[in-house]
Amino acid sequence: MIVGVPKEIKTREYRVGMVPAGVRALTSAGHTVLVETNAGVGSGIPDSEYQRVGAQIVQSADEVWKRSEMIVKVKEPIAPEYERIQDGQIIYTYFHLAGVDPELTRTLLKKKASAVAYETIQLDDGSLPLLKPMSEVAGKMAIQVGAACLEKAHGGKGILLGGVPGVRRGRVTIIGGGVVGTCAAKVAVGMGAEVTIIDINLERLTYLDDVFLGRVATLASDTESIAKSVREADLVVGGVLIPGAAAPKLVSEALVAEMSPGSVVVDVAVDQGGCIETCVPTTHDNPTFVKHGVVHYCVANMPGAVPQTSTYALTNTTRPYSRKIADMGLVEAIKADKALARGLNTYNGQVTYEAVAKDLGYNYVSIFDAIGAKGGR
Template structure:
């Protein structure tokens, strides 16, 4: 199979879809890997490292997309890339279709592309192995950027999360106790903040209570508990996930207006539409905006700011599946692996992931049925 790795073009997106170890795994098995020149530079990987393991360095993204049977990326294709998508092409990346430009879904359907989405590849135990490493990075970063936004110079109220003796600590509320929430809470606790985690899963709350040995408050998530915690917080982290679907709006604009001026919200769920009503996607160039005196940080590709960590963490998990698709072909690979089957968001002009179909207003066709359609 011919596998293409284009350079990411989202604002300040420095990650790359494949590292040299991934290239070697494919070339040693007889596959061809095309890497756009300088695709890995932002992650500290020069072209020479890719050439050393057998990649072909090509001069343009157009050539990568035109020649590749499978394109391996990090972020979803954006508008300049829509025309580059080839009919029937396999695209293996994060898509978050329910939370991005609806034109992307239309384009994938029109081109009959096979969208293999990292974020919905799900094991039988319910875990999301390709989402987990970036959730870990984003969760930890949420507290770092939130703490910076609380500084007066950045529009915040001037609170130090850890406080000092004789002065109260900063109050942090984390909505959602999954991977993002757990990692956010770890950093917040490490900085000395007063931390509350809310989740609807009581078993998860029990686990979090055990992990933190009583150093955080764990609360059952409902309208009242969210409202009370958010009002009293200096920093709120939105960490809610519905695999493949839009995040529920759990914090209303009215509630945001009740927070004290200079408070901060960081919505990690923004790439799936966000769980805070006032949030909208921002970029690393212009990461924040203010609503009702509350600073909002809503960068949709947060891990792109730390690419040397993020790229290797991500590709450690994506590599085995790209190799399986290349070795077996997409259809046989999907038939042999239920996790990979769940990653299929579109195929041959159909939407093959139920939550995406529901949120985007398309008919849903299970992937095994789609394989039988012409």
């Protein structure tokens, strides 16, 4: 199979879809890998490292897309890339179709592209192995950027999360006790903040109470507990996920308006539409805005700011599936691997992930009905 790795073009997205070890795994198996020139520079990987393991360095993104049977990326294609998508092409990346430009889904369907979404590849135990590493990075970053936004010079109220003796510590409310919430809590506790985690799963709250040895407060999620904790917080982190679907709006605009001026919200779920009603996607160039006196940080590709950590963490998990698709072809790979099958969001002009179909108003066709109707790659 011919596999292409274009340079990411989203604002300040420095990650790359494949590292040299991933290239070697494919070229050693007889596959061809095309890497756009300088695709890995932002992650500290020069073209020479790709050439050393057998990649062909290609001068333009147009050529990479045109020649490749499968594209391996980090973030979803954005508008300038839509016309580059080839008919029937496999695209293996984060898509978050329910939370991004609806035109992307229309383009994928029109071109009968196979969208294999990192975020919906799901093991039988319900875990999301390709989402986990970036959720870990984003969760830890949420506290770092939140703490910076609380500084007066950045529009915040001027609170130090860890406080000092004789002065109260900063209050952090984390909505969602999954990977994002747990990693955010680790950093917040480490900085000395007063931390509350809210989740709907009581078993998860029991686990968190145990692992944090009582250093965080845990609350069962309901309207009242969310309202009270958000009103009192200096920093609110949104970390709620429903695989493939739009995030539920758990913090209303009215509630944000009740927060004290200079408070901060960081919505890690913004790439799925956000769980805080006032949040809209921002970029690393302009990461924040103020609404109702509250500083909002809503960058949809947070881990792109720390590419030397996040690229390698991500590609450690994406590599086995890209190798399987290349070796077996997409259809046979899906038949052989249920987790990978759950990652297929569009195929042959049909939406094959139920939550995406529901949120975007398309007819849902099961994966195996779709691949049964047409062979394909």
